[in-house]
Amino acid sequence: MNRTGRDRDEEGRARSARPRDGLGRPLPYGEAGVERQPEGVVRTPAVTVREAQRLLDSGMPFHAHEVLEDAWKSCPEQRAGERELWRGLAQLAVGLTHAARGNAAGGSRLLLRGADRVAAFGGRPYGIDTPGLVAWARELAGRLEGRGEAAVDPAAEAPRLLG
Structure with missing residues (x-):
């Protein structure tokens, strides 16, 4: 935390250290x-998918989202x-995070937004x-519609990234 009372990273950007x-x-x-997850890591597509799947399987879709977001931004x-493929995959992971x-x-909403982005990439890239x-x-x-505040189990609902 700096003298203003806000957490900052090494570059001075606001980043909660909680x-x-x-x-x-x-x-x-x-x-x-x-x-x-460390931010700004440049990974190969195969490493990105493998790491994101490991995190999804561990019930940590938020962390998987961060890995996929790095792929999108880098x-x-x-x-x-x-980029839109990686962005869509990140949205799927954060959609699962919100559901959990x-x-x-x-x-x-995020699952459907991500699905629309991913759908544009028919086939099996990577x-x-x-x-x-x-x-x-x-x-x-569809199962979440009208569900209210009932959380889902993120590990049980984790998708398979590779077919």
Whole structure:
């Protein structure tokens, strides 16, 4: 924390140093939390998918979202069209995060938004099962409709990224 009372990273950007739980929710200072994913890591698509799947399977979709967000934001200019794929995958992970936190309406909206982005990439770029992910997201979003604040189990609902 700096002299203004706000947490900052090394570059001076606002970034909460509070520990987080497995769904990315802030915990009180001093409590044990889940280690955050480092930001700005450039990974190959295969490593990105593998790490995101590991986190999804562990019930940590918020952390998977951060890995997928890195792929979206660091996608090289020569593959700029691919950014929307990674952005859509990140939205699927954060949609599952909201559903796991009990925010069914927000989770459903993000799942459908992500599904629409991923659907534009028919086939299996990098082995990613885009048709299966779109079906998974739309099915889960449908189950969330009208659910209120009942949370889902993020590990039990985790999608398979590779077909």
